[in-house]
Amino acid sequence: MENAVKLVGREVLEVLYSPVKAFRKIVEKPDLKGVILVLVLVIASTVVFQFVYNSKQLYENRLPEDDGWTEALANSHSWASNGLPSLDNTDYKMGNSEGNHSVVSSVLNETSIWLKVTDFGSVNCSGEKGYNELFFWIKWVNEAETVPSSGTLRLFSGAEDSYFESTITEFPSSSGEWTNATLKVGSDQAWSLNNSPDWQKITGIEFRLVWLDTANLTMKVDGLFFRNFVSPIEKLGFSTAMLSLFVSSAFSIAMNWILWAGIVFIVAKLFGEELGRWNKFFIIIGHALIVTAVCTLVTALAFFSIPVVSLPLDYNLQMAVFNETWLPNLAYQAGTLIMWAGEVWIAALSAVVIRLMKNTTWGKAAAIAVVAFAVRFLLRLFIG
Numbered sequence: 001m002e003n004a005v006k007l008v009g010r011e012v013l014e015v016l017y018s019p020v021k022a023f024r025k026i027v028e029k030p031d032l033k034g035v036i037l038v039l040v041l042v043i044a045s046t047v048v049f050q051f052v053y054n055s056k057q058l059y060e061n062r063l064p065e066d067d068g069w070t071e072a073l074a075n076s077h078s079w080a081s082n083g084l085p086s087l088d089n090t091d092y093k094m095g096n097s098e099g100n101h102s103v104v105s106s107v108l109n110e111t112s113i114w115l116k117v118t119d120f121g122s123v124n125c126s127g128e129k130g131y132n133e134l135f136f137w138i139k140w141v142n143e144a145e146t147v148p149s150s151g152t153l154r155l156f157s158g159a160e161d162s163y164f165e166s167t168i169t170e171f172p173s174s175s176g177e178w179t180n181a182t183l184k185v186g187s188d189q190a191w192s193l194n195n196s197p198d199w200q201k202i203t204g205i206e207f208r209l210v211w212l213d214t215a216n217l218t219m220k221v222d223g224l225f226f227r228n229f230v231s232p233i234e235k236l237g238f239s240t241a242m243l244s245l246f247v248s249s250a251f252s253i254a255m256n257w258i259l260w261a262g263i264v265f266i267v268a269k270l271f272g273e274e275l276g277r278w279n280k281f282f283i284i285i286g287h288a289l290i291v292t293a294v295c296t297l298v299t300a301l302a303f304f305s306i307p308v309v310s311l312p313l314d315y316n317l318q319m320a321v322f323n324e325t326w327l328p329n330l331a332y333q334a335g336t337l338i339m340w341a342g343e344v345w346i347a348a349l350s351a352v353v354i355r356l357m358k359n360t361t362w363g364k365a366a367a368i369a370v371v372a373f374a375v376r377f378l379l380r381l382f383i384g
Contacts, residue, residue, distance in 0.1 A: 067099030118204035156204035157197030295342030
């Protein structure tokens with residue numbers, strides 16, 4: 001049994017360095033054990049690659065997931081102010097599918113204005129699994145056009161006299177203009193505190209701006225959420241993520257194997273070459289996928305050195321991050337070229353198979369492989 005396994009393994013590896021000799025034996029006696037070994041190796045290498053690839057991407061994780069806190073005054077949360085809070089459906093920043101309102105409040109002849117949201121439950125902003133950023137858009141209007149003398153943001157923890165506090169005077173820079181801000185939260189950040197707040201139990205948020213002289217004041221808030229960036233593997237959990245990677249890799253490989261074999265089989269027919277029974281050809285051409293295992297592993301090694309990217313939810317912003325961070329990276333470029341080189345290599349091995357199965361000319365076998373590669377390229381271009 002051990003000798004048989006070694007023989008099959010040697011035959012599979014021979015496809016890489018002596019393809020004519022290897023496929024001559026495979027064509028004469030197709031062996032299901034060989035193609036099963038190839039399939040196992042390809043799935044294993046693809047899982048490794050997908051693990052590396054996914055660990056290099058951190059996706060934005062928000063609370064709330066949409067713009068819910070500024071789309072309603074009371075819905076699993078509650079807004080309050082020293083004025084009368086309301087929703088503004090004409091002046092907001094998130095827009096589109098993420099919401100079309102901001103929360104606004106106005107006061108007359110006052111020196112300060114505040115808006116706070118509470119009753120949204122308890123938010124964990126501590127440790128690796130806690131949220132580590134607070135994002136928001138803010139806008140203020142002072143009819144006297146003077147700037148605030150001070151501005152604070154408080155994160156309540158239980159009672160409202162127990163809170164973390166940070167200065168936000170520098171963010172809303174001028175009257176009538178929206179400004180977005182991202183504040184780092186957590187025990188390793190320089191927030192002042194009152195009483196005994198707990199980063200694992202954040203229960204409310206308050207925005208407060210103060211002026212030296214009285215005036216008619218307005219404050220608007222939009223796009224308010226806690227967030228962190230996590231990899232898909234971390235979000236799913238290691239065991240679930242690995243199972244998901246295995247299933248998706250196996251399905252993808254099976255579909256690509258069937259598709260490539262089908263394209264070559266049909267193109268060969270169009271060239272007047274019958275490749276015999278489909279199941280026999282399917283097993284034979286499957287041995288060529290050992291190239292995929294090799295190229296995928298090499299690409300995974302190359303991708304170990306690419307930088308980790310933090311990706312926002314917006315697809316266009318994700319593409320901007322990819323284009324700025326990964327596309328210029330030499331390791332990413334090398335890995336991409338290796339994967340395409342593997343596709344060309346498989347096409348070349350397919351020409352060897354056609355030549356040995358039909359004893360046709362090398363020129364005709366190569367022409368079939370080139371046309372099949374072109375068809376596969378176009379399909380990948382348009383449908384992936």
